[in-house]
Amino acid sequence: MATPLLDGHSGLVLGATQKPSxxxxxxxxxxxxxxxxxxxxxxxxxxxxxxAPGTLARHSPLETDLLNTLGPLSADHWxxxxxxxxxxxxxxxxxxxxxxxxxxxxxxxxxxLAVPLGFLASLPPPFARAAVDRxxxxxxxxxxxxxxxxxxTILGQSPFNVxxxxxxxxxxxxxxxxxxxxxxxxxxxxxxAAIALGHTRARVLFQHIIPNSIRPLIPVTGLGIGKAIVxxxxxxxxxxxxxxxxxxxGALLAAGKVQLLEAPSLIxxxxxAVVLVALSFSTLFSYIQARSEGAKT
Amino acid sequence: MSTTASVSQREILFDVxxxxxxxxxxxxxxxxxxxxxLRLHKGExxxxxxxxxxxxxxxxxxxxGLAGDNALVDAEVLRYREQSLLTVKPREWKALRGAQIxxxxxxxxxxxxxxxxxxxxxxxxxxxxxxLDRNQRQQSILELLTRVGVPQPEVxxxxxxxxxxxxxxxxALIATALAQNPPVIxxxxxxxxxxxxxxxxxxxxxxxLIKDGTSLILISHDLSVVASLADVILVMKDGxxxxxxATEQVLHHPQHPYTKALIRAIxxxxxxxxxxxxxxxxxxxxxxxxxxxASSTRIGEVLLEARSLQKMFKAPDGQPIYAIRNxxxxxxxxxxxxxxxxxxxxxxxxxxxxxxxxxxxxGAVLYQGIEWLKRNHQDRRLVRGKIAMVHQxxxxxxxxxxxxxxxxxxxxxxxxxxxxxxxxxxxxxxxxVGLNQQHADAxxxxxxxxxxxxxxxxRALAVNPEVLVLDEAVSALDVSIQAQxxxxxxxxxxxxxxxxxxxxxxxxxxHHIADRVLVMKDGEIVEEGLAQEIFSTPRHAYTQExxxxxxxxxxxxxxxxx
Numbered sequence: 060m061a062t063p064l065l066d067g068h069s070g071l072v073l074g075a076t077q078k079p080s081x082x083x084x085x086x087x088x089x090x091x092x093x094x095x096x097x098x099x100x101x102x103x104x105x106x107x108x109x110x111a112p113g114t115l116a117r118h119s120p121l122e123t124d125l126l127n128t129l130g131p132l133s134a135d136h137w138x139x140x141x142x143x144x145x146x147x148x149x150x151x152x153x154x155x156x157x158x159x160x161x162x163x164x165x166x167x168x169x170x171x172l173a174v175p176l177g178f179l180a181s182l183p184p185p186f187a188r189a190a191v192d193r194x195x196x197x198x199x200x201x202x203x204x205x206x207x208x209x210x211x212t213i214l215g216q217s218p219f220n221v222x223x224x225x226x227x228x229x230x231x232x233x234x235x236x237x238x239x240x241x242x243x244x245x246x247x248x249x250x251x252a253a254i255a256l257g258h259t260r261a262r263v264l265f266q267h268i269i270p271n272s273i274r275p276l277i278p279v280t281g282l283g284i285g286k287a288i289v290x291x292x293x294x295x296x297x298x299x300x301x302x303x304x305x306x307x308x309g310a311l312l313a314a315g316k317v318q319l320l321e322a323p324s325l326i327x328x329x330x331x332a333v334v335l336v337a338l339s340f341s342t343l344f345s346y347i348q349a350r351s352e353g354a355k356t
Numbered sequence: 357m358s359t360t361a362s363v364s365q366r367e368i369l370f371d372v373x374x375x376x377x378x379x380x381x382x383x384x385x386x387x388x389x390x391x392x393x394l395r396l397h398k399g400e401x402x403x404x405x406x407x408x409x410x411x412x413x414x415x416x417x418x419x420x421g422l423a424g425d426n427a428l429v430d431a432e433v434l435r436y437r438e439q440s441l442l443t444v445k446p447r448e449w450k451a452l453r454g455a456q457i458x459x460x461x462x463x464x465x466x467x468x469x470x471x472x473x474x475x476x477x478x479x480x481x482x483x484x485x486x487x488l489d490r491n492q493r494q495q496s497i498l499e500l501l502t503r504v505g506v507p508q509p510e511v512x513x514x515x516x517x518x519x520x521x522x523x524x525x526x527x528a529l530i531a532t533a534l535a536q537n538p539p540v541i542x543x544x545x546x547x548x549x550x551x552x553x554x555x556x557x558x559x560x561x562x563x564x565l566i567k568d569g570t571s572l573i574l575i576s577h578d579l580s581v582v583a584s585l586a587d588v589i590l591v592m593k594d595g596x597x598x599x600x601x602a603t604e605q606v607l608h609h610p611q612h613p614y615t616k617a618l619i620r621a622i623x624x625x626x627x628x629x630x631x632x633x634x635x636x637x638x639x640x641x642x643x644x645x646x647x648x649x650a651s652s653t654r655i656g657e658v659l660l661e662a663r664s665l666q667k668m669f670k671a672p673d674g675q676p677i678y679a680i681r682n683x684x685x686x687x688x689x690x691x692x693x694x695x696x697x698x699x700x701x702x703x704x705x706x707x708x709x710x711x712x713x714x715x716x717x718x719g720a721v722l723y724q725g726i727e728w729l730k731r732n733h734q735d736r737r738l739v740r741g742k743i744a745m746v747h748q749x750x751x752x753x754x755x756x757x758x759x760x761x762x763x764x765x766x767x768x769x770x771x772x773x774x775x776x777x778x779x780x781x782x783x784x785x786x787x788x789v790g791l792n793q794q795h796a797d798a799x800x801x802x803x804x805x806x807x808x809x810x811x812x813x814x815r816a817l818a819v820n821p822e823v824l825v826l827d828e829a830v831s832a833l834d835v836s837i838q839a840q841x842x843x844x845x846x847x848x849x850x851x852x853x854x855x856x857x858x859x860x861x862x863x864x865x866x867h868h869i870a871d872r873v874l875v876m877k878d879g880e881i882v883e884e885g886l887a888q889e890i891f892s893t894p895r896h897a898y899t900q901e902x903x904x905x906x907x908x909x910x911x912x913x914x915x916x917x918x
Contacts, residue, residue, distance in 0.1 A: 248753040255711050256767050256819055257740030266766070267755055274757075351757060 168226025177237025285337020
């Protein structure tokens with residue numbers, strides 16, 4: 060964390076002096092903003108639930124209790140029960156793995172597709188640029204969900220295929236972002252400076268253009284993880300997502316819609332979980348990005 | 357000009373005694389302005405001069421109740437006429453701002469709403485207080501635009517800020533401040549970032565206001581700009597007024613060392629061959645007359661040459677616009693070639709073509725007799741290391757993800773040198789430009805403008821160049837920081853035997869540093885010659901106009917008497 064500098068030609072005061080050692084990182088961690096701490100905590104618990112759900116939940120996610128359906132929040136059922144008496148908290152915990160993986164995998168697939176496509180669209184030859192541009196526009200003109208539907212129909216229903224389908228559906232939007240940023244970076248003064256200094260084209264591309272074009276994707280993908288979970292729930296709602304006994308969060312949202320009036324908590328609670336995870340990724344990624352540039356948050 | 361005695365009998369508009377302004381931050385109270393005193397009489401012009409961060413803007417914003425929500429303002433006396441400004445309620449400020457005190461914001465380029473035509477912008481300022489019908493308002497708008505010297509006000513009033521030049525925007529902004537004919541106008545850096553000709557036009561507008569009896573508070577980092585207008589000058593440094601007094605007194609008999617440094621820092625004819633700042637030279641055996649002797653003895657054969665360069669752009673309507681028309685120039689070894697002209701004159705385009713960053717439509721660029729731009733990317737790279745560039749805005753020329761050390765390493769690794777020596781090389785480079793180890797691991801965002809420009813110069817030196825091309829490299833800096841950078845350049849030129857192309861719109865800077873000068877206008881080189889000749893006996897009418905518009909300290913007394 061650098062402190063502001065005093066101006067002048069000599070006798071300068073500076074905060075950022077050494078490369079951060081691990082001890083220094085620990086010391087700095089205490090100064091992290093509260094929001095970053097909270098975000099990290101949310102992601103940590105979601106990750107824990109994905110790896111070892113049994114250690115966090117007391118009930119089985121499939122154990123039904125027909126005498127206690129749509130039960131309220133209680134000491135035994137922290138978040139209440141659903142329409143056939145399954146413990147919502149346990150379902151949430153056991154569903155974390157699939158949701159988490161669908162969100163992250165879908166984003167990875169989206170980025171892997173979007174980055175090369177976006178770069179192609181920003182290439183100098185005008186015909187190549189125009190061609191890729193039109194392709195992206197055609198893809199963009201289909202709603203993400205429709206593209207996802209198409210692919211899940213082709214590939215078949217499974218958590219993995221849902222992630223692939225959502226990833227493909229989200230890719231064109233990110234490609235557009237990369238394209239715009241890449242054009243901006245290409246015409247930036249620091250790329251010009253690098254060329255004027257005599258760097259090779261490849262070096263300018265890998266050192267400056269690619270990393271700086273991808274930069275704005277970082278916080279956006281955080282939100283994208285949450286969005287992917289919501290899209291997978293839309294697929295579930297249409298009966299094309301992850302199949303019912305699973306408590307994937309999207310499936311929970313889809314199932315909760317049926318009980319919207321009697322038990323709104325069935326949709327509010329998984330919805331909150333999705334939004335929390337999405338915001339946490341976004342906050343954390345933005346923070347990491349800002350820190351990597353030395354900017355203060 | 358009236359004497360001080362008669363001034364003191366006039367009505368006092370602003371009376372400020374012991375004004376302190378501080379800001380509440382997470383780390384506690386941060387004082388910014390200390391014991392600020394100011395007295396503005398009716399019809400008087402007070403200039404507040406100091407470098408950025410000296411608190412001049414904060415102090416004047418406190419006079420308008422605009423210091424900010426987290427600002428703590430206290431003062432023994434803070435009065436506008438009979439009214440104490442310390443107890444004014446937010447509602448009551450409305451009656452003061454605009455009607456009593458007009459405020460011209462710092463940056464004309466962003467202070468106008470880009471989605472409103474000028475007419476609406478001024479109309480809004482009129483509407484806030486005056487009850488005018490449509491025709492009267494229209495009439496007032498035209499009168500205001502005419503008053504601030506906007507040509508063809510009927511046409512201009514319907515244009516958007518984006519369609520106006522910097523000078524016109526600044527004048528439109530002044531017109532909004534004038535809308536309700538306030539007795540006092542506060543103008544914050546009204547001519548900064550403007551060309552010398554345009555600056556002169558804006559100063560004329562301000563001069564006309566003073567003649568009409570308006571009282572003015574002018575803020576600037578440049579003493580020479582305010583010298584011809586101000587009756588009283590306050591010099592601020594680190595939140596304190598270090599010197600104040602009548603203009604002649606401050607300019608000709610400055611008491612405080614900082615005032616002396618500011619006056620010394622203004623480049624021009626009288627400063628050729630001497631240092632502008634008090635910063636110690638980075639050269640160990642430096643003599644003060646070194647620049648003067650260097651210019652006459654060292655100049656050798658032609659190093660870089662441009663032959664009949666031509667560059668054309670197409671306007672949206674298909675009309676060709678010549679950025680450069682038949683421009684030829686030669687840079688000899690060891691000389692400083694100044695290229696001067698207004699914005700849009702094509703001087704930056706020439707620099708970019710010389711660097712191979714823009715392709716000319718026709719013409720040739722020769723480096724040591726070899727035509728280098730006709731070659732492929734690989735062969736060009738061999739010459740790249742010989743010609744280095746410093747941008748106008750150094751910050752945008754650094755990759756934002758990189759620390760200073762990495763920026764320099766990146767270049768050092770390109771031109772040999774083992775990994776082990778690199779850290780030392782980085783430190784050596786930083787030392788050369790007057791920075792130190794502490795800056796190596798900082799990000800550019802945490803450096804000041806002057807420090808960034810030093811890093812940019814260090815990067816240019818890292819390639820070990822023969823030629824340094826500087827495109828408006830000091831234009832965005834305060835006069836005092838500019839002085840340090842110019843001194844540094846002269847040192848480096850000596851130390852590294854550099855030839856320099858110095859592009860600038862500032863004639864004072866060019867006069868200070870250049871051996872030979874090219875004057876550009878509308879893409880053409882209209883005059884060329886040794887600096888002394890050009891500045892003493894300009895032949896082309898445009899050059900004469902440029903030189904006449906240059907604000908000069910030594911002319912102040914004369915101009916004010918006239």
